[in-house]
Amino acid sequence: MTRKLFGTDGVRGTANTEPMTAETALRLGMAAGSHFTRGDHRHIVVIGKDTRLSGYLLEPALTAGFVSVGMDVILVGPLPTPAVAMLTRSLRADLGVMISASHNPYHDNGIKLFGPDGFKLSDEDERTIEERMDNGSEKFRVAPDLLGRVRRLDDAGGRYIEYAKTTFPRGLRLDGLKIVVDCANGAAYKVAPTVLWELGAEVVPMAVTPDGFNINRACGSLHTTALGEQVVAHGADLGIALDGDADRVVLCDETGREVDGDQLMALIGDLWHNSGQLRGGGVVATVMSNLGLERFLTSRGLILARTQVGDRYVLEQMRRDGFNVGGEQSGHIILSDHSTTGDGLVAALQVLAALVRSGRLASEMLRLFEPLPQLLRNVRVEGRVAADILAQDAVKAAIAAGEAKLVGQGRLLIRKSGTEPLIRVMAEGEDPALIDTVTADIVDSIRHAAA
The missing domain is CATH 3.40.120.10 (Alpha-D-Glucose-1,6-Bisphosphate, subunit A, domain 3)
Structure with missing residues (x-):
């Protein structure tokens, strides 16, 4: 069985539209909870989220699903994805859940699952969960006296802050450094500036006023222009840009130049x-x-x-x-x-x-190699199956022609996104003009096929 619900990074989609609905989240909680109910101990799931408005929709639905199959739920509120993974292990939980669509805009959301070891689930686990959903999650409901309980972990942020600080070399401090940190109005808006400040840095926080709608909007790791400007304006030593759930980072050096x-x-x-x-x-x-x-x-x-x-x-x-x-x-x-x-x-x-x-x-430190010219273009294919478009003869011919042009001079990569309705076209080579021509020809053929 192939996975239909799970993509490359959990389940993702437009909020309040399938599969990001309360109904599907409820069924997913029931199926995942029952799959990870192993042994006779009280089973625990940790649920975190970022700052999207739709988190208020999905969090209670997932909670109800887990409770209905006998799992106790620990809610930690807005925290980075790696914090949820860490807490899943630290609290000896059976499952961890992060409600986030990472770098996507506010109207999207997603559900990422972690096993008791803190690692993302295997393809096999995801397939099993989908099978349970398809075959009727309601069969896993427990008797009234076996329902799970729900509590909030008030010191969850503090636990992650202390954990993050332990990864910094013992005896070293950030005293004398000025750091601009862009938290993308997302999950790290409290913890990231605190960690840096407690390690001794002078911190200039950016995008730390989430309102449910502004996550990743003109800020964060995909939009570093403002960060670079603030680094230069404040005379900072470094700029740090996180994404909505803080599992990725892009830096800006003291000149405002981006470092990927x-x-x-x-x-x-x-x-x-x-x-x-x-x-x-x-x-x-x-x-x-x-x-x-x-x-x-x-x-x-x-x-x-x-x-x-x-x-x-x-x-x-x-x-x-x-x-x-x-x-x-x-x-x-x-x-x-x-x-x-x-x-x-x-x-x-x-x-x-x-x-x-x-x-x-x-x-002086963050530019260890000169990147080859690389161009990535995305083609939106709403309502169309990306695999069908890529299988069309005209598209295959355009790709083959591009590969022929780049032989010995670069490489070409065409793939469908695992998180958005996009086909991504990437070309890399010594000659910028050549890769521009190659990508333009392929993008045009895909757009024509998708029309």
């Missing part, structure tokens, strides 16, 4: 290699990462292992082959010595530790 996930993986991988901390002989990244990263790591005697797009696939390879650094160009950085999922704040702390130890400027 590839550069962060290069820096952390190289530093950990030099200190003997790196495992696996290199870094795990996706097919989207720039060829410049691969060349840099090769020059250091390290490898770049590539996976399909999605941080869950990066983590699967890291666990399978013993790597402890991996991530995505978009800013999902997974440091498995510290976390079971991407953690934007923890990754930023590793960079800050390197800056403190070196005494150098961010612009």
